Amino acid sequence: MDIILVPGFWLDASAWDAVTPPLVAAGHTVHPLTLPGLASVDDDRSGIALDDHVEAVVAAVDALDDGAEVVLVGHSGGGAVIHAVADRRPDRIARNVYVDALPLGHGGVINDELPVVDGEIPLPDWSVFDEPDLVDLDEDLRASFRAAAIPTPVRVGTDRITLGDERRYEIPTTVIACEAFEGFDSPSSMYRHFIGAGSPFTAELAALRDYEIVDLPTGHWPMFTRPVELGEAIAAAVSR
Numbered sequence: 043m044d045i046i047l048v049p050g051f052w053l054d055a056s057a058w059d060a061v062t063p064p065l066v067a068a069g070h071t072v073h074p075l076t077l078p079g080l081a082s083v084d085d086d087r088s089g090i091a092l093d094d095h096v097e098a099v100v101a102a103v104d105a106l107d108d109g110a111e112v113v114l115v116g117h118s119g120g121g122a123v124i125h126a127v128a129d130r131r132p133d134r135i136a137r138n139v140y141v142d143a144l145p146l147g148h149g150g151v152i153n154d155e156l157p158v159v160d161g162e163i164p165l166p167d168w169s170v171f172d173e174p175d176l177v178d179l180d181e182d183l184r185a186s187f188r189a190a191a192i193p194t195p196v197r198v199g200t201d202r203i204t205l206g207d208e209r210r211y212e213i214p215t216t217v218i219a220c221e222a223f224e225g226f227d228s229p230s231s232m233y234r235h236f237i238g239a240g241s242p243f244t245a246e247l248a249a250l251r252d253y254e255i256v257d258l259p260t261g262h263w264p265m266f267t268r269p270v271e272l273g274e275a276i277a278a279a280v281s282r
């Protein structure tokens with residue numbers, strides 16, 4: 043199986059380095075991506091839109107053999123990206139895996155509330171995040187993350203996603219749920235609560251024909267806090 047790994051905000055392909063060994067050991071071919079504008083802090087990000095990130099992943103799918111079974115894995119904002127790719131290439135995708143992320147519905151934005159500095163979105167102060175985001179992200183991990191973080195193009199956060207092919211709802215899907223907020227005994231129970239309540243937060247997920255929600259309790263960046271377990275969870279999802 044060809045597994046394309048799409049990082050979230052501030053991350054490049056190296057974010058997946060500690061996640062890939064269990065996938066390779068399971069016999070899969072991994073393709074961790076660095077999206078446009080995220081290769082270097084010196085990149086010009088001023089003209090990069092959300093659609094540029096989507097098209098970069100579409101190009102990665104198209105570069106694989108026509109008969110290849112392709113799994114898309116998207117972390118955080120990368121979840122919206124892989125959902126848009128599945129909308130454009132529904133016949134090529136065997137499974138979508140959302141890592142502490144959910145599919146974003148037509149017209150939604152990934153995050154238009156993060157602080158913008160000089161026309162881009164740098165990794166903000168930790169105080170911007172909720173406490174569940176930061177579980178297990180100790181001081182050493184925070185320091186290494188911040189040292190490696192690359193600003194995200196502002197339009198990736200603020201552009202509205204465009205979807206139009208309902209065949210995306212037929213793609214088998216796994217959500218790896220990592221954060222449990224107060225009042226919920228597990229990350230998955232929180233998602234199921236919102237689905238049952240008809241929340242717009244989970245509306246696109248609820249519209250899928252075949253989805254599962256599995257727990258990997260930690261903070262928002264399991265590729266740093268529980269990388270081996272994340273790799274194993276992705277491998278298990280692919281095996282289904």
